[in-house]
Amino acid sequence: MSTPPLAGGVAGRDALRPLLAVVLDALKEGADRRGGPLPRGGPDAVGRRVRGTVRPVVPDHGSGAEEALRTLVGSFAAGAADPADPRCAAHLHGPPLALAVAADLAASALNPSLDSWDQAPAASELEAEVTRALAAEVYPGATAPDAIVTTGGTEANQIALLLARERLGAVQVVCGSHTHHSVRRAAWLLGLREPVAVPAAEGTTDLAALDEVLSARRGPALVVATAGTTDTGRIDPLPGIADLCARHGAELHVDAAYGGALLFSARHRELLHGLERAGSVTLDLHKLGWQPVAAGLLTVPDGALLAPLACTADYLNPDDDTEAGFPDLLGRSLRTTRRPDVLKIAVTLRALGRSGLAELVERTMAAAREFADLVAKHPALELHSEPVLSTVLFRPRGASDDTVADLRRTLLHEGRAVLGRSRADGGLWLKATLLNPHTTPGDLAALIALVEGNTT
Numbered sequence: 001m002s003t004p005p006l007a008g009g010v011a012g013r014d015a016l017r018p019l020l021a022v023v024l025d026a027l028k029e030g031a032d033r034r035g036g037p038l039p040r041g042g043p044d045a046v047g048r049r050v051r052g053t054v055r056p057v058v059p060d061h062g063s064g065a066e067e068a069l070r071t072l073v074g075s076f077a078a079g080a081a082d083p084a085d086p087r088c089a090a091h092l093h094g095p096p097l098a099l100a101v102a103a104d105l106a107a108s109a110l111n112p113s114l115d116s117w118d119q120a121p122a123a124s125e126l127e128a129e130v131t132r133a134l135a136a137e138v139y140p141g142a143t144a145p146d147a148i149v150t151t152g153g154t155e156a157n158q159i160a161l162l163l164a165r166e167r168l169g170a171v172q173v174v175c176g177s178h179t180h181h182s183v184r185r186a187a188w189l190l191g192l193r194e195p196v197a198v199p200a201a202e203g204t205t206d207l208a209a210l211d212e213v214l215s216a217r218r219g220p221a222l223v224v225a226t227a228g229t230t231d232t233g234r235i236d237p238l239p240g241i242a243d244l245c246a247r248h249g250a251e252l253h254v255d256a257a258y259g260g261a262l263l264f265s266a267r268h269r270e271l272l273h274g275l276e277r278a279g280s281v282t283l284d285l286h287k288l289g290w291q292p293v294a295a296g297l298l299t300v301p302d303g304a305l306l307a308p309l310a311c312t313a314d315y316l317n318p319d320d321d322t323e324a325g326f327p328d329l330l331g332r333s334l335r336t337t338r339r340p341d342v343l344k345i346a347v348t349l350r351a352l353g354r355s356g357l358a359e360l361v362e363r364t365m366a367a368a369r370e371f372a373d374l375v376a377k378h379p380a381l382e383l384h385s386e387p388v389l390s391t392v393l394f395r396p397r398g399a400s401d402d403t404v405a406d407l408r409r410t411l412l413h414e415g416r417a418v419l420g421r422s423r424a425d426g427g428l429w430l431k432a433t434l435l436n437p438h439t440t441p442g443d444l445a446a447l448i449a450l451v452e453g454n455t456t
Contacts, residue, residue, distance in 0.1 A: 030077025228258025238274030
């Protein structure tokens with residue numbers, strides 16, 4: 001077998017072109033085989049099919065590039081949960097834009113690593129420009145806002161707690177009971193005390209309870225608020241929380257991984273009023289930003305707040321190189337090797353602009369409102385509440401928790417729909433997280449019909 005060609009270099013384009021055709025055909029063939037939002041049969045059936053395809057994982061002799069791509073990509077697609085299917089609506093796992101995927105191909109082909117300038121000359125400058133611009137969206141009045149690129153909300157929240165610990169010492173994290181689990185895990189990883197959980201009144205942080213906790217605290221505190229909860233999509237009362245933090249001398253971090261993209265919409269941006277008062281904000285553009293995973297950010301109002309991340313490795317960022325003007329990239333992440341996830345974000349921003357992103361956000365939120373209206377008017381279904389973002393909780397009227405859980409699993413096993421589950425107000429609800437801006441009224445009606453057809 002001849003030496004396989006590389007993706008980069010002057011010959012990379014010619015090597016990639018025929019392979020991309022194979023991949024695209026395999027994606028279509030796999031999707032045709034799947035025939036729906038996810039494969040039928042549940043974990044056991046999918047596991048058998050994958051094992052039957054991939055074994056032996058390391059054969060004595062290779063089958064060649066085309067066969068390997070055709071077989072494994074086809075199997076991968078046939079066994080995938082496709083977030084571009086309107087019936088795939090369980091999680092904050094959005095369908096990526098084609099242009100962002102195309103940009104990601106370029107990033108993979110060139111394979112820069114953002115741990116030193118000489119591995120990523122243009123990528124490092126592009127990242128600096130884009131992160132500063134996105135931070136300015138969060139902090140429009142700040143003089144030196146900045147952001148770092150993360151793998152998503154979990155890493156961004158972890159770094160936010162790390163920065164607070166480095167500034168304040170043994171800081172006490174205070175958060176609503178509805179806060180994303182990554183905050184509690186971050187406190188554990190960083191050796192901080194268990195976060196104090198404040199009750200969530202109607203799905204958002206109770207201001208009176210937060211006031212009581214902050215009044216009784218001893219030592220520094222970091223309050224974590226949420227702009228777009230995972231379970232219901234609700235937004236904490238950010239101005240009130242910021243007022244309490246100011247009154248009690250506490251710092252504020254806002255996890256806006258879900259709702260942060262509302263910043264692009266003049267119609268909905270007001271829902272994030274108060275966000276700019278936080279000392280750090282998590283964004284995640286592989287949710288309501290339609291990017292391939294991963295596309296997270298942690299934004300701060302002043303880049304100097306990122307100083308605790310500084311790190312020196314003589315082979316990557318020696319002092320004399322830094323003094324000579326070569327950018328120091330190690331302080332831009334906790335990771336060393338790091339792919340240029342910023343390229344796909346930059347391409348999307350340039351291609352769509354603020355107005356194009358706003359349209360996607362608004363169409364998605366409108367679909368959620370329409371879906372909630374269909375549920376509310378259906379005699380056999382019960383709506384939990386009107387959606388704030390694009391999450392709708394509903395269930396068959398009078399259904400027990402076991403009925404809701406069984407219904408969801410039935411749809412999964414049949415490969416007909418992917419719905420999530422949320423516990424709210426003491427009961428279990430089906431969760432439709434709508435992130436596909438191409439969803440039509442007919443798609444929404446079909447999802448309702450699937451639930452109705454499996455309700456007995």
